[in-house]
Amino acid sequence: MKYTKATNYALHIMAYFVKQEGTDNLSLQPLASHMNISPTYLSKILTQLVKADLIQSTPGANGGYSLRKTKTEISFYDVIQAIEGSGALFTCEMDENRTCQIEKVMQDAEAKMVNHLKEKRLVDVV
16 A cells, blocks of 8 residues: 555645644745645645645735644544545455455454544644
């Protein structure tokens, strides 16, 4: 299993937002420079984080991006789900009866991982 580069960036971006909580809105260009990401790519990631209600976008001269939730509310899972979506990581393609024992093991492992990521807050590692 491997997460996309966008998820890697999103976790680091959100950690940066958590560190900066309470400061002015963060603008796209300075944030892109700080993260060493192209502004276009960063904009796409920020759009997904806005859609997931993790951050908010404020237009205008003093606009930018800021946390929508408090820093203690944001879990690793929230960020990963915003970028990757919520589909199952494994589905059995071999067992027509839907009693695939391999799928049951994989679903159990995925549920444990999801619960672990839901418990871990970005603020805990910042």
